[in-house]
Amino acid sequence: MLPKLFFGYFAAVITVLSILVxxxxxxxxxxxxxxxxxxxxxxxxxxxxxxxxxxIQVIVYAGAILVxxxxxxxxLNLREELKANRFIGSWPAGLIVAAAIMVSMVFAINSFVxxxxxxxxxxxxxxxxxxxxxxxxxxxxYLFPFEIASLILLIAIIGAIVLAKKRMRS
Amino acid sequence: MxxxxxxxxxxxxxxxxxxxxxxxxxxxxxxxxxxxxKETIALLSILSVAAVAFTFRDSLGVTFNGMFISDGxxxxxxxxxxxxxxLTVLISVKYIGIERVNFGEYYGLILFSTLGxxxxxxxxxxxxxxxxxxxxxxxxxILAGFIRYDVKSxxxxxxxxxxxxxxxxxxxxxxxxxxxxxxxxxxxxxxxYILLHGLMGNPALTLAMxxxxxxxxxxxxxxxxxxxxxxxxxxxxxxxxxFMSVGPKAAGFAVMGRVLLDGLYPIKPEWSAVLIPIAILxxxxxNIVALSQTNIKRMLAYSSIAHAGYALLGVIAGTxxxxxxxxxxxxxYAFMNIGAFAVIIMLRTEGFKGDNITDxxxxxxxxxxxxxxxxxxxxxxxxxxxxxxxxxxxYLFMSAVNAGYTWVVIIAVIFSAISAYxxxxxxxxxxxxxxxxxxxxxxxxxxxxALAITLFGVIAIGVLPASVVHLARIAFP
Numbered sequence: 001m002l003p004k005l006f007f008g009y010f011a012a013v014i015t016v017l018s019i020l021v022x023x024x025x026x027x028x029x030x031x032x033x034x035x036x037x038x039x040x041x042x043x044x045x046x047x048x049x050x051x052x053x054x055x056i057q058v059i060v061y062a063g064a065i066l067v068x069x070x071x072x073x074x075x076l077n078l079r080e081e082l083k084a085n086r087f088i089g090s091w092p093a094g095l096i097v098a099a100a101i102m103v104s105m106v107f108a109i110n111s112f113v114x115x116x117x118x119x120x121x122x123x124x125x126x127x128x129x130x131x132x133x134x135x136x137x138x139x140x141x142y143l144f145p146f147e148i149a150s151l152i153l154l155i156a157i158i159g160a161i162v163l164a165k166k167r168m169r170s
Numbered sequence: 171m172x173x174x175x176x177x178x179x180x181x182x183x184x185x186x187x188x189x190x191x192x193x194x195x196x197x198x199x200x201x202x203x204x205x206x207x208k209e210t211i212a213l214l215s216i217l218s219v220a221a222v223a224f225t226f227r228d229s230l231g232v233t234f235n236g237m238f239i240s241d242g243x244x245x246x247x248x249x250x251x252x253x254x255x256x257l258t259v260l261i262s263v264k265y266i267g268i269e270r271v272n273f274g275e276y277y278g279l280i281l282f283s284t285l286g287x288x289x290x291x292x293x294x295x296x297x298x299x300x301x302x303x304x305x306x307x308x309x310x311x312i313l314a315g316f317i318r319y320d321v322k323s324x325x326x327x328x329x330x331x332x333x334x335x336x337x338x339x340x341x342x343x344x345x346x347x348x349x350x351x352x353x354x355x356x357x358x359x360x361x362x363y364i365l366l367h368g369l370m371g372n373p374a375l376t377l378a379m380x381x382x383x384x385x386x387x388x389x390x391x392x393x394x395x396x397x398x399x400x401x402x403x404x405x406x407x408x409x410x411x412x413f414m415s416v417g418p419k420a421a422g423f424a425v426m427g428r429v430l431l432d433g434l435y436p437i438k439p440e441w442s443a444v445l446i447p448i449a450i451l452x453x454x455x456x457n458i459v460a461l462s463q464t465n466i467k468r469m470l471a472y473s474s475i476a477h478a479g480y481a482l483l484g485v486i487a488g489t490x491x492x493x494x495x496x497x498x499x500x501x502x503y504a505f506m507n508i509g510a511f512a513v514i515i516m517l518r519t520e521g522f523k524g525d526n527i528t529d530x531x532x533x534x535x536x537x538x539x540x541x542x543x544x545x546x547x548x549x550x551x552x553x554x555x556x557x558x559x560x561x562x563x564x565y566l567f568m569s570a571v572n573a574g575y576t577w578v579v580i581i582a583v584i585f586s587a588i589s590a591y592x593x594x595x596x597x598x599x600x601x602x603x604x605x606x607x608x609x610x611x612x613x614x615x616x617x618x619x620a621l622a623i624t625l626f627g628v629i630a631i632g633v634l635p636a637s638v639v640h641l642a643r644i645a646f647p
Contacts, residue, residue: 108377115353115363143180144234148289148301151192152308155282158199159312162275 003047010044025082027073031066038062049122052131184231184240187222187248188288194218195281202274212263212616215277216256219284223252236356237295242645246497247291247424250504251284254417257508260620262409264612265515269407271316280413283309287417291424296345296355299425303341303389306421307334310414314406326405333398337388344381348433351375357433364436376440382429383444389422390478393451403471408518408525411467412511415474420500426485427493438488445486446578452479453585460592466514467525469592470507473551476589477503480582484566487573494642495565501638502562502631506550509624513544516611524609530596532605540611541600543621548593550628553586558631565639 017037024030038061045054125133138146182189198215205211226245232238258280266272286306293299311334315327349355351374352363369375384395391399403411430441456476463469481503484496517524534541550559563586567579631638 105377108373111372112374113351113367113369113372115349115351118353141235142297144237145295145297145301148298148305151282151285152301152305155279155305155308155312158275158279158282159308162273162279162312163315163318165273165318 006047007044010040010047014040014044023086025086027076027078027081028070031069031073034069035062035066038066049125050130052134180235181231181233184229184233184238184292186229187225187240187245188285188292190225191218191222191281191285191288194221195278195285198281199275199278202278205274208267208272208274209263209616211274211277212259215281216259218281219252219255223249232294234295236358237293237298238289239292239294241292243427243493243497244288244292244424246642246645247420247500248288250420250497250501251287251291251417253501253504254413254420254508255280255284257504257512257620257623258409258413260616260623261412261508261512261515262407263616264614265409265518266316266407268518268520268612269317271318271407273316276313276316279309279313283313283413284417287421287424290421291428293425293428294357296348296357296429299357299429300338300341300345303421303425304338306418307338307389310410310418313410314402314414316407316410320405322405323407324405326402329398330402330406333388333395337385337395340381340388341385344378344385347374347378347381351378357428360433361435364434370436371440375437379430379434379437379441380444382434383441383448386422386426386429387448390419390426390481391475392448392478392482393455393475396452396455396475399475400468400471403474404465404467408467408511408515411471412508415470415507415511416500416504419474419478420504423481423485423496423500427496430485431488431493435488442486442488445482446575449479449482449486450578450581452476452482453582454479457585457589457592460589463592464527465525466527466530466596469527470510470514473589473593474507476585477507477551480563480566480586483570483575483578483582486575486578487569489569489573491643492566492569492573494639494645495562495569497642497645498635498639499562499566501642502550502558502628505624505627505631506547506557506559509621509628510544510547510551512617512620512624513540513547516540516613516617517609519610519612522610527596527599528606529609530599531603533600533609536605536609537611543625544600545597546625546628548597550632552590552593554590556629556632558628558635561632561635561639565635 014037017033017040020033021030021037024033038057042054042057042062045051045057120133120137195218198211198218201211201214205214226248229240229245230242231240233240259277262276266276283306286302286304286309289302290299290306293302311327311331314330315323317323345355348360351369351372352360354360354363364370364375387395388398403415406414430438434441453476456472456474456479460469460472460476463472477499481496481499484492484494484499486492514525517529530544533544546557550557553559553563555561567582570576570579570582
């Protein structure tokens with residue numbers, strides 16, 4: 001009962017916060033609500049026994065990415081931004097589609113049958129500590145995806161350089 | 171439990187082409203430091219992909235616990251990707267100079283994007299599939315926005331990026347549902363688990379399948395997930411539009427075939443019921459909206475949407491024959507579409523955009539050879555024999571009829587007839603109107619080579635399709 005209560009609380013708060021993020025007129029307020037959202041997400045990870053991901057969520061998302069967001073917001077012209085509409089004219093259509101997707105998801109989730117349990121039970125992870133197990137899996141079983149991810153990061157760096165390069169002399 | 175995991179070095183032989191491609195892409199990227207002539211870098215990148223293509227044959231095998239599959243299927247797509255790179259680089263050399271974006275990173279990014287496509291086609295695991303897709307997409311986003319001082323190019327990159335991120339979210343949601351249901355992300359194991367536990371018809375599995383179809387539809391620009399395509403294709407540098415309309419689309423079909431026909435084959439009735447309306451809408455919207463376009467890049471964007479609709483017929487057929495005709499069609503599409511884009515690029519000169527349909531008026535009088543090449547490519551895109559486009563469509567429609575989808579094929583033929591109007595309108599403008607202005611063309615040896623290769627491909631496959639079709643058939647297990 002208690003876990004369900006916890007989950008219900010965080011799920012409700014996360015939903016409310018997400019709605020606040022997209023509906024605020026002032027981008028600074030949106031970013032601040034997002035900060036709160038990231039902390040709630042981190043609690044959700046903690047609740048799922050994934051403390052490493054929870055810490056990463058706080059450090060990377062709340063710490064680094066959000067600061068970047070704030071930098072970008074500071075470059076905007078806030079006065080004009082406050083006058084602009086948050087949504088395009090056809091938002092009711094989007095809302096209907098989103099509601100339809102939600103209804104079909106709720107319907108589908110009801111018949112969800114969980115698959116087999118993996119080798120990494122909660123007891124095992126608690127004994128071996130989460131970070132160690134994660135590292136082991138990442139560098140053995142998932143070595144190949146891990147290497148592809150490193151290439152993706154390289155592309156991100158190259159992209160940043162290309163987009164910031166000086167204009168070519170004609 | 172408790173014993174430290176032993177690390178066993180996996181068999182790297184099936185990965186040889188990918189490893190070689192990574193090394194060579196990095197070298198091409200670094201060569202920009204020492205090589206000042208960008209033409210040399212272009213040549214290096216063509217040699218790189220050619221070297222990679224030579225390693226395909228000896229690479230067959232499965233490695234990393236089934237995460238990576240190097241088989242005839244993935245390597246056939248590999249050949250399409252290699253061809254795509256060679257043709258794109260050939261048509262880029264002069265063009266990116268005219269657009270004043272002659273940076274060395276351009277070629278490196280094309281190679282990395284292709285590496286992503288190769289990983290996608292070989293993915294035996296949903297996580298590898300996702301990462302390959304992101305590697306491909308991220309490089310392509312940057313390439314789409316490569317003309318930084320051009321607002322349209324920025325818009326193209328932005329829209330492509332936002333909708334691509336949106337599609338990734340669908341893919342990840344679908345992956346997480348499948349993982350929850352089956353406890354695995356291995357595509358073959360998913361099919362086994364579904365069959366063993368009788369999950370067919372489970373609404374949660376159907377939802378996961380629908381999420382996958384949505385994500386793939388974004389990548390191949392199928393209606394109603396095509397909204398990004400016209401703007402992205404119009405704004406991106408024309409050479410990259412050619413690249414985007416062939417590579418990522420073929421890669422999208424490669425993963426679609428792998429996931430739907432391998433992993434989700436047990437629920438084929440469900441996914442073909444979702445794909446049939448998507449295919450019909452795609453052919454309909456693509457062909458009908460193309461009628462009213464005045465910009466040729468936009469017109470070809472809608473045409474590319476329509477062609478994705480035809481190719482979907484092969485997936486819907488769900489047979490080895492159907493998938494072989496999709497592979498075949500993607501190869502033919504690479505030739506004819508890049509050929510058409512090569513002609514468009516030739517009309518782009520200093521201070522003249524040359525992407526309006528009216529710019530083609532009377533081209534047969536000023537540049538008869540160029541006009542006749544465009545004629546061949548337009549005939550092929552329409553599907554008029556003896557060009558390759560006809561053979562490609564013929565095999566696709568045949569496979570769908572054999573699988574019992576005759577009524578869908580009839581609709582496809584009707585839309586195909588409608589498409590003749592806008593392709594042949596270009597031909598009509600070139601041959602039956604008088605030139606209103608003096609249109610200059612930018613020629614270069616590399617461009618002539620690209621046109622020669624595409625023309626050869628379109629005619630050769632059109633006249634002698636059997637060898638390519640045979641290759642595609644034996645490639646698919």
